[in-house]
Amino acid sequence: MSEIIRVEDVWFRYEGADFWALKGVSLTIKKGELLAIIGQNGGGKTTLAKNLNGLLKPTKGRVLVDGLDTKTAPTHEIVKRVGYVFQNPSHQIFESTVWKEVAYGPTNLGLSPEEVKQRVEWALSEVGLQGYEQYNPYDLDYGKMKLLTVASVLAMKPQVLILDEPTTGQDHAGRHLLSNLSKKLNREGFTVVIITHDMRFVAETVNRVVLVSNGEILMDGSTREVLNAFDVLKKAAIKPPQIVQLASELRKKGVDINALTIEEALQEILKHYKG
Amino acid sequence: MSVGVSLLKKTTIEAETFVQRLDGRVKFLYFLWATIIVYIFFDPLLNLIFLAVTMALAVYAKCWKPIALTILIIVVPWILFAVPILALPLGFPWNKTIIGYINILGKDYPVYLEGLGWGVTWPLRIAVAISTALLFFLTTNQAKLVATMFKMKFPFKLIYMVIATFQFIPLLASEANTIMQAQIARGLRTDVGFVQKIKNYLAVVIPLTLSALNKVQIRAIALESRGFSAPVRKTLLYEASFTKLDYAFLMTMLLVTVFLAWVYVYIGFSPFAHLPWIWSG
Amino acid sequence: MDMVWVKNMEPIIRVENLTYAYPTSKDFVLKNISFTVNKGEVLAVIGPNGAGKSTLLKALNGLVPHFYGGKYGGRVVVSGFEVLNTPISKMSTKVGFVFQDPEDQISGLALTVWEEVAFGLMMLGYPREEIDKRVREAIDYVGLTGLEKRSPFELSGGQMQRLAIATVLALRPEVIVMDEPTAQLDPLGKYEVLSVIEKLAESGSTIVLAEHEIEEVVYFADKMLLLDKGEAVAYGDSRKVVTMVEELKRRGVDPPSVTELTSLLKEKTGVDVALPVTLEEAVKIYSELLR
Numbered sequence: 001m002s003e004i005i006r007v008e009d010v011w012f013r014y015e016g017a018d019f020w021a022l023k024g025v026s027l028t029i030k031k032g033e034l035l036a037i038i039g040q041n042g043g044g045k046t047t048l049a050k051n052l053n054g055l056l057k058p059t060k061g062r063v064l065v066d067g068l069d070t071k072t073a074p075t076h077e078i079v080k081r082v083g084y085v086f087q088n089p090s091h092q093i094f095e096s097t098v099w100k101e102v103a104y105g106p107t108n109l110g111l112s113p114e115e116v117k118q119r120v121e122w123a124l125s126e127v128g129l130q131g132y133e134q135y136n137p138y139d140l141d142y143g144k145m146k147l148l149t150v151a152s153v154l155a156m157k158p159q160v161l162i163l164d165e166p167t168t169g170q171d172h173a174g175r176h177l178l179s180n181l182s183k184k185l186n187r188e189g190f191t192v193v194i195i196t197h198d199m200r201f202v203a204e205t206v207n208r209v210v211l212v213s214n215g216e217i218l219m220d221g222s223t224r225e226v227l228n229a230f231d232v233l234k235k236a237a238i239k240p241p242q243i244v245q246l247a248s249e250l251r252k253k254g255v256d257i258n259a260l261t262i263e264e265a266l267q268e269i270l271k272h273y274k275g
Numbered sequence: 276m277s278v279g280v281s282l283l284k285k286t287t288i289e290a291e292t293f294v295q296r297l298d299g300r301v302k303f304l305y306f307l308w309a310t311i312i313v314y315i316f317f318d319p320l321l322n323l324i325f326l327a328v329t330m331a332l333a334v335y336a337k338c339w340k341p342i343a344l345t346i347l348i349i350v351v352p353w354i355l356f357a358v359p360i361l362a363l364p365l366g367f368p369w370n371k372t373i374i375g376y377i378n379i380l381g382k383d384y385p386v387y388l389e390g391l392g393w394g395v396t397w398p399l400r401i402a403v404a405i406s407t408a409l410l411f412f413l414t415t416n417q418a419k420l421v422a423t424m425f426k427m428k429f430p431f432k433l434i435y436m437v438i439a440t441f442q443f444i445p446l447l448a449s450e451a452n453t454i455m456q457a458q459i460a461r462g463l464r465t466d467v468g469f470v471q472k473i474k475n476y477l478a479v480v481i482p483l484t485l486s487a488l489n490k491v492q493i494r495a496i497a498l499e500s501r502g503f504s505a506p507v508r509k510t511l512l513y514e515a516s517f518t519k520l521d522y523a524f525l526m527t528m529l530l531v532t533v534f535l536a537w538v539y540v541y542i543g544f545s546p547f548a549h550l551p552w553i554w555s556g
Numbered sequence: 557m558d559m560v561w562v563k564n565m566e567p568i569i570r571v572e573n574l575t576y577a578y579p580t581s582k583d584f585v586l587k588n589i590s591f592t593v594n595k596g597e598v599l600a601v602i603g604p605n606g607a608g609k610s611t612l613l614k615a616l617n618g619l620v621p622h623f624y625g626g627k628y629g630g631r632v633v634v635s636g637f638e639v640l641n642t643p644i645s646k647m648s649t650k651v652g653f654v655f656q657d658p659e660d661q662i663s664g665l666a667l668t669v670w671e672e673v674a675f676g677l678m679m680l681g682y683p684r685e686e687i688d689k690r691v692r693e694a695i696d697y698v699g700l701t702g703l704e705k706r707s708p709f710e711l712s713g714g715q716m717q718r719l720a721i722a723t724v725l726a727l728r729p730e731v732i733v734m735d736e737p738t739a740q741l742d743p744l745g746k747y748e749v750l751s752v753i754e755k756l757a758e759s760g761s762t763i764v765l766a767e768h769e770i771e772e773v774v775y776f777a778d779k780m781l782l783l784d785k786g787e788a789v790a791y792g793d794s795r796k797v798v799t800m801v802e803e804l805k806r807r808g809v810d811p812p813s814v815t816e817l818t819s820l821l822k823e824k825t826g827v828d829v830a831l832p833v834t835l836e837e838a839v840k841i842y843s844e845l846l847r
Contacts, residue, residue: 041713041742055456076464084460090489091450092457094481104478108462138485141606156462169656169739171605171768173808197743200813237744242771242813246838253843262817269821272846416667439664446659446709493660500617500653501663501723505645507681 005029010061023215034186035208054078083158089145099133105156123155203260294336299423306407320547322399338413353398361390392550422513567592573630603783604808609766617651618644652724658716670704694722714745734765814838
């Protein structure tokens with residue numbers, strides 16, 4: 001698999017701030033990956049994510065997106081390749097219909113009306129909002145508004161999709177929906193990066209986890225590795241999901257179980273129970 | 276607990292000078308007084324004196340930067356724009372006295388005193404008004420401001436609206452920034468023509484306005500739930516009362532008023548610049 | 557003559573057949589809801605978004621109907637006051653309300669954390685000495701000691717939300733209502749706020765809270781009310797409600813992971829175990845089962 005984003009020893013400081021938000025962060029993302037960036041608020045995960053699509057440029061070091069240096073290439077070229085769905089839908093939505101809202105992105109790319117139409121229809125069906133084209137976005141419930149924002153970025157067909165805290169403010173059904181959508185988009189070829197602090201969501205969705213704390217990457221590994229590294233998670237004041245904790249406690253009592261999700265735990269327990 | 280705070284900043288800035296300690300009403304009076312005086316007189320040099328005094332106070336109170344910035348943005352371009360238009364023979368009706376000639380593209384054009392005077396005096400009057408008003412806002416913390424306005428018998432809900440607006444300007448500003456980023460992430464480009472720039476502007480202003488309205492509504496609900504509308508006399512944490520400092524400042528203003536009144540009667544309405552009379556309405 | 561000891565079980569909150577529609581809603585947002593909350597109890601309201609949880613909570617302090625208007629039927633009595641006939645400002649002395657977004661609750665009139673906590677007391681005209689006392693107590697209770705002079709806007713999400721709780725506690729309400737207080741917080745903030753809520757619960761406060769963090773809430777919720785599409789689908793002892801796995805899943809609510817796991821295990825194998833609701837219970841059950 002080839003690289004799509006490379007972060008090389010990036011240091012970042014916000015204007016006027018006297019501290020470094022990112023301290024020498026290095027990271028490589030390959031095409032087709034499905035990963036999560038986790039960590040406390042203020043620890044640098046959003047800062048890192050915004051450095052990945054050119055919204056923020058490294059103070060020191062560099063970020064390469066599809067070979068382009070984010071400091072020298074025009075922002076609109078980077079943004080074409082890396083889509084960023086912001087956390088709060090009302091920070092984006094300004095058109096009067098769902099259709100126009102999703103059309104905004106592809107129109108900005110300079111596509112023909114025919115192509116724009118195709119993209120909008122495709123994006124809406126991807127997220128399951130077909131039929132809502134003429135609705136006023138503010139008449140939608142929060143969950144659908146979230147899907148709308150995903151569709152509006154998807155319509156630009158970026159290679160990488162960054163979702164910023166997609167599950168905040170969602171109910172359980174909404175979280176499952178976003179988890180399934182993320183996995184589906186990944187299967188279809190999108191590289192998906194999810195910023196989140198919902199550990200159960202992480203366990204059920206992604207393959208790789210990057211833990212950012214105090215401007216540094218504390219750990220970068222498979223979901224199984226990171227979610228089981230209790231001492232590292234504790235340093236970042238993060239609690240692993242209940243199933244992972246259950247498995248860990250059982251292992252301490254001599255039951256050999258390793259599970260991230262309910263389904264996995266069920267399979268493991270059935271094995272033990274039968275045997 | 277003496278902390279000076281800028282109403283336009285989220286965080287408190289530590290500055291404890293006599294300017295911060297002056298009662299809000301005195302500073303408000305200073306704003307009204309200075310503005311009226313520079314209106315009665317027609318003298319750009321007098322205006323500059325008032326401006327200099329205000330800026331000196333601002334520097335001492337450590338809040339001169341926002342004032343200087345505002346003056347720079349509003350007043351300086353105004354002067355640069357107004358002076359040529361008024362001072363040159365472009366139709367300003369009171370132009371009579373020629374004070375010199377200026378050579379533009381090979382031709383000599385007369386420069387008129389009346390136009391020049393007007394072009395310089397008016398913006399400076401506004402500068403005095405703005406600087407004294409900002410000095411008031413930037414050196415009066417909102418608790419004292421609330422107490423001040425309460426003493427002046429303003430209705431509480433009105434007081435709240437004024438203060439809260441200032442508190443939330445920085446919040447909205449940072450939100451505007453986030454919204455801008457969100458739209459850039461969807462392909463909004465800044466290197467575009469005028470028409471597209473309008474559309475860009477809407478893409479930020481519309482979500483911002485909706486967000487602001489939403490915030491106002493939610494906050495109103497939260498405040499209601501905390502007894503905001505209780506029909507009782509509110510307890511205020513600060514008592515607005517005059518100290519010796521306030522009386523000293525007021526006395527100074529009074530003396531200056533007497534002095535200027537004498538100047539007006541015996542020297543005229545333009546004591547330093549000696550501008551000729553024109554309707555300065 | 558025998559003396560009979562009679563316990564006064566008069567509930568502090570009584571909701572009877574509450575039915576409500578916002579002025580702009582086509583359908584009723586709450587349909588015939590009835591439940592009670594006794595003094596010292598913690599009631600958790602769960603359900604998918606749009607079920608009516610927020611609306612129900614707002615009906616406890618008078619925002620519904622006095623702030624919103626709309627169509628109102630049924631009765632809500634809190635601390636002896638019938639909400640329909642009591643102005644919000646009066647209700648606010650009995651019911652403290654904590655909202656979801658910490659920043660949206662900052663009054664904008666207060667310079668410092670101290671003043672923010674004092675705000676409600678100032679609005680209600682309490683004397684200065686009383687204000688000083690209560691503010692000190694509230695700030696210390698939620699763990700914000702030392703931050704009194706900071707601007708409320710400088711606080712972290714968890715700190716801001718604890719500040720909101722302090723502002724409510726200063727009014728010494730009889731009931732504390734919280735609408736998804738941890739939804740906008742990061743894990744540390746969630747932990748900080750849930751700790752304060754647990755402390756309140758243990759010290760006998762009456763709390764009604766809407767929350768999605770079911771795995772945390774089971775530790776201190778006495779009763780649970782499952783709401784869906786405006787209707788009370790299940791109500792009762794929290795253990796009873798949270799183990800109704802099928803019903804919860806059908807309404808789009810996830811029970812605690814360990815509860816769901818065990819329910820699936822029972823389905824598959826027919827093993828006879830009680831459904832655990834906490835991690836600790838699950839560890840006990842499984843270590844016995846699998847050794």
